[in-house]
Amino acid sequence: MEAITTDFDLYLKGFGLTVGLFVASGIASLVFGALLAAARVGPISVLAKASAAYVTLFRNTPLLMIFIFIAIAMPRIGFTFNFVEEIRVGDWNISGFFFRACLALTLYTSAFVCEAFRSGINAVPIGQAEAARALGLTFGQNMTNIVMPQALRAVVPPLTSVQIALAKNTSVAAAFGIAEATATMRLLGNRYGDQTVEIFFFIAVGYIIIVEIVALGSYALERRWKAAAR
Amino acid sequence: MSASVLFDTPGPKARRRHRIFTIVSLLLLVGFLVLVVMRLNDRGQLEYALWEPFLTPAYLEVILEALLKTLQMAFGAILLAIVFGVVFGIAKLSDHRIVRAPAWLVVEFFRAVPVLLLMTFFWLAFSIGGGPLSPFWCVVIALTLYNGSVLAEVLRAGINAVPPGQAEAAYAIGMRKSQVIWLIQLPQAVKIMLPALISQCVVALKDTSLGFYITAPGLTAVMRPIYLEFQNQVPTAIVIASIYIIVNLLLTGLATYLQHKLVGEKKQLDVPMVGGVDSGRAV
Structure with missing residues (x-):
């Protein structure tokens, strides 16, 4: 118990980094994943194929291998991404480790985000768009009034699953020099060898809280958007 | 491309536009791959000695x-x-x-x-x-x-x-x-x-x-x-x-x-996500 109480600042710092990684790569993966999905369902078959290839490649590679590419292989060909350390906001700056971890998490998660968006668009019955066209709605009206509202509603559950997986996947950054929650457990476990179970329990509770917040947020959205669905 | 929720079957004008986009994106993708291979080559990563193991x-x-x-x-x-x-x-x-x-x-x-x-x-x-x-x-x-x-x-x-x-x-x-x-x-x-x-x-x-x-x-x-x-x-x-x-x-x-x-082509199994409050059971 005292392992957590005496080193509570380490615990908080660890989860601060976990949340930071989650939020940064969560937003980046939503943006990149949406671009991939747009290419995937768009009319240009070259882009659709390239996006499909990206998804297949990154979904079947373990996240740890992507981390190895970014953190160990890329520096060999001159990409360390350490230039981000030059960027300063006040007296706060991003470390190269943090940026590389976000990059790896984003590249990996985007593939899943793309699939979630695509399944959302596929969930809209084709008759909806056909009826809208038959009524004379323009492409823009069709998208904003008919297709997107329905697709967005269908995309919330799979997207939430992907983001929850991302929150848990931030733990992989522990193996690449980031003192986030899992690395903190290893550190505290080495320091207080007799209290591993308590330390594990407290770190696990931290992750569960993050997961619950995301899940409850998604339920709230789902309930709000349920409206006239079914 | 068969029927899609997102757009109509393209007419002649749209098809011409698509062809232009296709060529541009193809060039960009090939260019990117060429850059990657060139970079690997520049840094000597394609040398036989490194692949020999x-x-x-x-x-x-x-x-x-x-x-x-x-x-x-x-x-x-x-x-x-x-x-x-x-x-x-x-x-x-x-x-x-x-x-x-x-x-x-x-x-x-x-x-x-x-x-x-x-x-x-x-x-x-x-x-x-x-x-x-x-x-x-x-x-x-x-x-x-x-x-x-x-x-x-x-x-x-x-x-x-x-x-x-x-x-x-x-x-x-x-x-x-x-x-x-x-x-x-x-x-x-x-x-x-x-x-x-x-x-x-x-x-x-x-x-x-x-x-x-x-x-x-x-x-x-x-x-x-x-x-x-x-x-x-x-x-x-x-x-x-x-x-x-x-x-x-x-x-x-x-x-x-x-x-x-x-x-068959039926919808895939719908597994609820973690964090659900519902622990419901079968009928």
Whole structure:
């Protein structure tokens, strides 16, 4: 118990980094994943194929291998991404480790985000768009009034699953020099060898809280958007 | 391109525009690939010496052995996870809250906690400093608990996906609860669940790579000595990643085949996400 109480600042710092990684790569993966999905369902078959290839490649590679590419292989060909350390906001700056971890998490998660968006668009019955066209709605009206509202509603559950997986996947950054929650457990476990179970329990509770917040947020959205669905 | 929700069949003008976009994007993609290859070449990453270990029988043997260890960990974990999943999946469907609630708690806990955290915990608690478990078993146990919990949820969803008339008919001809589950619902649910089960094999296989953090054997563990000896980080990463991708694609292919064969084009199994408040049971 005292392992957590005496080193509570380490615990908080660890989860601060976990949340930071989650939020940064969560937003980046939503943006990149949406671009991939747009290419995937768009009319240009070259882009659709390239996006499909990206998804297949990154979904079947373990996240740890992507981390190895970014953190160990890329520096060999001159990409360390350490230039981000030059960027300063006040007296706060991003470390190269943090940026590389976000990059790896984003590249990996985007593939899943793309699939979630695509399944959302596929969930809209084709008759909806056909009826809208038959009524004379323009492409823009069709998208904003008919297709997107329905697709967005269908995309919330799979997207939430992907983001929850991302929150848990931030733990992989522990193996690449980031003192986030899992690395903190290893550190505290080495320091207080007799209290591993308590330390594990407290770190696990931290992750569960993050997961619950995301899940409850998604339920709230789902309930709000349920409206006239079914 | 056949009918799409998003756009009409393109006319002559749109087709011309699409052709221009196609050419531009093709050029961009090819340009990107050429840049990558040029960069690799500039930094001497395409030299034969760096790739030689992957053509040397002795090293290939080491890599194959590592692949075998990885597969052992993945399939060992999946087999144990199936047992775990059946026990907890059925417990979650129980009529008695006293059985249902602990099963729900266990399943939710292991689904919400990162696998790497579980692995590190077992490693710290039972392996490091002469504990009874080898890192190999730490990986297997952590993967069993996580994948088992997911499979428990898959099983529950699978049983719930069996039309309720089946269970009602079974009750009507006088079967007991356990008979209904084992003889009527489970055999039909297995068919629906099989693709999801194989996708879970892919997840387990990918997660064995996390053994890297706790010095467990496997493909990712064998990388470090190779790239430290030859300084060939890029070729090593490419080769090992390719092995993972090939094995996973084979498994995915199997899952798709089974999906077509057993379930047809029907919608895939809908497994609720973690963190759900609902612990509902079958009809």
